[in-house]
Amino acid sequence: MKPIKVGLLGLGTVGAGVVRIVEGHQQDLLSQTGASIEIAQILVQDKSKNRGVEVDADKLTEDPRDVIENPEIDIIIEVMGGIELAKSYILEALDRGKHIITANKDLMALHGPEILAKAAEKGCDVLYEASVAGGIPIIRTLVEGFSSDRITKIMGIVNGTTNYILSKMSQEGAAYGDVLKEAQELGYAESDPTSDVEGFDAARKMTILGTLGFHANISLSDVEVRGISQVSKEDINYGKQLGYEVKLLGIAERQDEHISISVQPTMVKKSHPLASVNGVFNAVYVYGEAVGETMFYGPGAGGMPTATSIVADLVAVVRNLKLGINGQRAFAPYKEKKLKTDEQIVSKNFILLHVQDKAGVLAKITQVFAEHEVSLESVLQHPNETNPNAEIIIITHDANQAAMKKVLKQFGDLEVVHAVKSVYRVEG
Amino acid sequence: MKPIKVGLLGLGTVGAGVVRIVEGHQQDLLSQTGASIEIAQILVQDKSKNRGVEVDADKLTEDPRDVIENPEIDIIIEVMGGIELAKSYILEALDRGKHIITANKDLMALHGPEILAKAAEKGCDVLYEASVAGGIPIIRTLVEGFSSDRITKIMGIVNGTTNYILSKMSQEGAAYGDVLKEAQELGYAESDPTSDVEGFDAARKMTILGTLGFHANISLSDVEVRGISQVSKEDINYGKQLGYEVKLLGIAERQDEHISISVQPTMVKKSHPLASVNGVFNAVYVYGEAVGETMFYGPGAGGMPTATSIVADLVAVVRNLKLGINGQRAFAPYKEKKLKTDEQIVSKNFILLHVQDKAGVLAKITQVFAEHEVSLESVLQHPNETNPNAEIIIITHDANQAAMKKVLKQFGDLEVVHAVKSVYRVEG
Numbered sequence: 016m017k018p019i020k021v022g023l024l025g026l027g028t029v030g031a032g033v034v035r036i037v038e039g040h041q042q043d044l045l046s047q048t049g050a051s052i053e054i055a056q057i058l059v060q061d062k063s064k065n066r067g068v069e070v071d072a073d074k075l076t077e078d079p080r081d082v083i084e085n086p087e088i089d090i091i092i093e094v095m096g097g098i099e100l101a102k103s104y105i106l107e108a109l110d111r112g113k114h115i116i117t118a119n120k121d122l123m124a125l126h127g128p129e130i131l132a133k134a135a136e137k138g139c140d141v142l143y144e145a146s147v148a149g150g151i152p153i154i155r156t157l158v159e160g161f162s163s164d165r166i167t168k169i170m171g172i173v174n175g176t177t178n179y180i181l182s183k184m185s186q187e188g189a190a191y192g193d194v195l196k197e198a199q200e201l202g203y204a205e206s207d208p209t210s211d212v213e214g215f216d217a218a219r220k221m222t223i224l225g226t227l228g229f230h231a232n233i234s235l236s237d238v239e240v241r242g243i244s245q246v247s248k249e250d251i252n253y254g255k256q257l258g259y260e261v262k263l264l265g266i267a268e269r270q271d272e273h274i275s276i277s278v279q280p281t282m283v284k285k286s287h288p289l290a291s292v293n294g295v296f297n298a299v300y301v302y303g304e305a306v307g308e309t310m311f312y313g314p315g316a317g318g319m320p321t322a323t324s325i326v327a328d329l330v331a332v333v334r335n336l337k338l339g340i341n342g343q344r345a346f347a348p349y350k351e352k353k354l355k356t357d358e359q360i361v362s363k364n365f366i367l368l369h370v371q372d373k374a375g376v377l378a379k380i381t382q383v384f385a386e387h388e389v390s391l392e393s394v395l396q397h398p399n400e401t402n403p404n405a406e407i408i409i410i411t412h413d414a415n416q417a418a419m420k421k422v423l424k425q426f427g428d429l430e431v432v433h434a435v436k437s438v439y440r441v442e443g
Numbered sequence: 444m445k446p447i448k449v450g451l452l453g454l455g456t457v458g459a460g461v462v463r464i465v466e467g468h469q470q471d472l473l474s475q476t477g478a479s480i481e482i483a484q485i486l487v488q489d490k491s492k493n494r495g496v497e498v499d500a501d502k503l504t505e506d507p508r509d510v511i512e513n514p515e516i517d518i519i520i521e522v523m524g525g526i527e528l529a530k531s532y533i534l535e536a537l538d539r540g541k542h543i544i545t546a547n548k549d550l551m552a553l554h555g556p557e558i559l560a561k562a563a564e565k566g567c568d569v570l571y572e573a574s575v576a577g578g579i580p581i582i583r584t585l586v587e588g589f590s591s592d593r594i595t596k597i598m599g600i601v602n603g604t605t606n607y608i609l610s611k612m613s614q615e616g617a618a619y620g621d622v623l624k625e626a627q628e629l630g631y632a633e634s635d636p637t638s639d640v641e642g643f644d645a646a647r648k649m650t651i652l653g654t655l656g657f658h659a660n661i662s663l664s665d666v667e668v669r670g671i672s673q674v675s676k677e678d679i680n681y682g683k684q685l686g687y688e689v690k691l692l693g694i695a696e697r698q699d700e701h702i703s704i705s706v707q708p709t710m711v712k713k714s715h716p717l718a719s720v721n722g723v724f725n726a727v728y729v730y731g732e733a734v735g736e737t738m739f740y741g742p743g744a745g746g747m748p749t750a751t752s753i754v755a756d757l758v759a760v761v762r763n764l765k766l767g768i769n770g771q772r773a774f775a776p777y778k779e780k781k782l783k784t785d786e787q788i789v790s791k792n793f794i795l796l797h798v799q800d801k802a803g804v805l806a807k808i809t810q811v812f813a814e815h816e817v818s819l820e821s822v823l824q825h826p827n828e829t830n831p832n833a834e835i836i837i838i839t840h841d842a843n844q845a846a847m848k849k850v851l852k853q854f855g856d857l858e859v860v861h862a863v864k865s866v867y868r869v870e871g
Contacts, residue, residue, distance in 0.1 A: 032733070035733075036591055036592070036733055040591065040592075040593065043593065043658075044591070046658070046777040046778075047590055047774065144588075150731075150733075150734035150735065150737060151737060152584055152587070152588025152589070155583060155584070155587055155588050156580055156583070156584070156588075159580070159583055159587070159755065159758075159759065160572075160580025160583050160584075160752075160755055161580070161751065161755065162475050162754075162755050162758040162759075163464055163468065163472070163750075163751050163752075163753075163754030163755040163757070163758055164464070164468075164751045164754075164755075165468065165471065230471075230474070288719075288740060291716075291719055296736075303578075303751060305460070305463075305464055305578075305747040305748065305750060305751045306578035306741065306742065306747065306748045306751040306752075307578065307741070307742050307745075307747070307748055308724075308741065308742070309578060309579060309739075309740060309741035309742070310738075310739075310740040310741070311737075311738075311739055311740070312716055312737060312738040312739070312740065313734065313735070313736065313737030313738070314734065314735050314736070314737075317735075319733040319734070319735070320733065320734045320735055322591075322733060323589065323591050323592045323731060323733045323734040324588075324591075324734075325591075326590075326591030326592075327587065327588055327589065327590050327591040327592075329591065330587075330590040330591055331587065331590075334772070338766070338768045338771055338772070340766045340768060343766055344762070344766075346475065349474040350474075
């Protein structure tokens, strides 16, 4: 088989990882694919910049046309990030019959259907294993490993920054702001951390996982998103006392073909496998009707782990080239998307209230739950020496979101309730 | 595409699960593959037996030729178990150009190369995801997900029976014999539990995982095997006190192209993700040079989880049929097998000694380690009120197996050492 020439768009940490693996594993890649693979052209912003990986100077270019329009290049790996420019390069490359591998979750979450439709039209592969959970082959697992099963729940710790922050807060009893600052100093959080801490990054990844797991075209706007910036160390401590860890979970659920999808800080029971996933690690828990509980754990980011997934996709594209089946192993969503109503979204809940410290208060509060048919698993009145309020922690049994919203609204009108301090979904 | 007819060899728990999924998921399977899939003939030992799943009587047969020689059948699923008969049926079916899906780890561990060679010759698929770790798609993960990486270590909890027993011993402080009896009553252990508790079942699975992970033909006889029947509750308690859980691990390691592979009860540090895998669950930890640490967790046995993997393989074969590429996505081991010598096998070790309770004993013991250049991480002299001996627990730094064997042999000749009570590899 003739050597396969690959073009690389971008040479940051992940791009450098791709170069390292492709150059370092030549013999293995040849054995695995029957072809030698060469990175022929690399688009960079500044050719003179040092990149920590050795690359022939004549492979670097600042002109995207040298990659996208290069007739010798069969496969393009996009690791430049961003949305509009990356999208236009990819669509143009597809028009020229080139296969695409991308790590770009933002792009795939927003424009995945358009890109995949173009790929189908042109008979090209578009693979994006690296776009979710870095080194964990979760996309393959959903598409191939569980092709036989009906997946009813996907819960993911798919953002390393927030998991690092929450793990530190839990382990050290530290406050959100302090840990965020430390994470920024260590390079685990961006100087503008909004996309991570407000859950937007996780929401994009859940859009991709939900679409693949439930075979319906889920949009980013379908995801209800709440980040971790309001999680207090008190919440984490109360959770721990009751046997829970707070984790930012992406949760995609399906019941009777109705789907809900969200990202939110969640109280996860300590015995649940997601509860012990700490630091910058990612994990995706998948529940299938037939298979039951499974979980896939590994590094969610980093140059080499992400490059592992990209080059695994590259191996797949080259194997397809050898068999002449590019563009034929993609599977478009075949189910109509039906979103759950608030009445259909059901979970346990953790609620922390600040209330007046006098007789009859608990009766009034439990009455509100009873009115909306929300039954309670446990109620704890917590002594609080530094606070003039009494604190009450309630864990509900399974309750639907519509009823919970009514309960919480009514607490706002209740004189004895000074504040609804926190509300979390409960899992496990 | 014409309907695909499938023959089933065996209709036990797993076979019934396959029937349930194929019949229950007709519409999904059609959407996923473009073909309708029908289970056409099922080989059973006794047609009159009730199987807990509804099957047309005329699909059942007691004559294997109705399945293997049936010209209408494209794909055969072998879930009858056993070795010789299953092997002859599969080879005969391959000779007739039929594709094979099997859950038979014993067969694949012993005769995998012969069966896969025949499949290559005949242009047939042979898939066996269900043979290792039931519902966890670990074979796909190794072959496709990590195709780009150099895997250097695979550690698996791949036997649910022994993990159930060890978890119970740890959680309840119970003795091996009592928990084994309970496991037998619950159906988690066979009446003759030898294959599970002595590690033979795990060794077969590790043969398969090692072959796929390291691209070299590993034989069952290459696996050093030690079971859990000698694990005492004292060992587990001492381990816990020091921060370890005892787990039966299959461990396949590679360094500089030299491989070692073993199954042995191992002290696993509590912070390691394998340490919290409890009960009948399985998990496979994979370390790759580029990706780093990953772990895949799920049910290791059971009718429906195992059937999930089998039907995922069925989907793959049907997709291959549609693309006309059967037999072309298999990858034969391409590396020479070189086994590590005892000098090359390196690990930390936990050693429990019963020694004379008098001055100078510890000096003599540590002198033996020093002679063989084994350095020690910690030494604990443990008070033991019921025992006239003193107890010493030693955890070594990384030491090679040859040196450890010499140390242990020398303890046998040392008057002050009454007994080497236990020796465990230490991980994490």
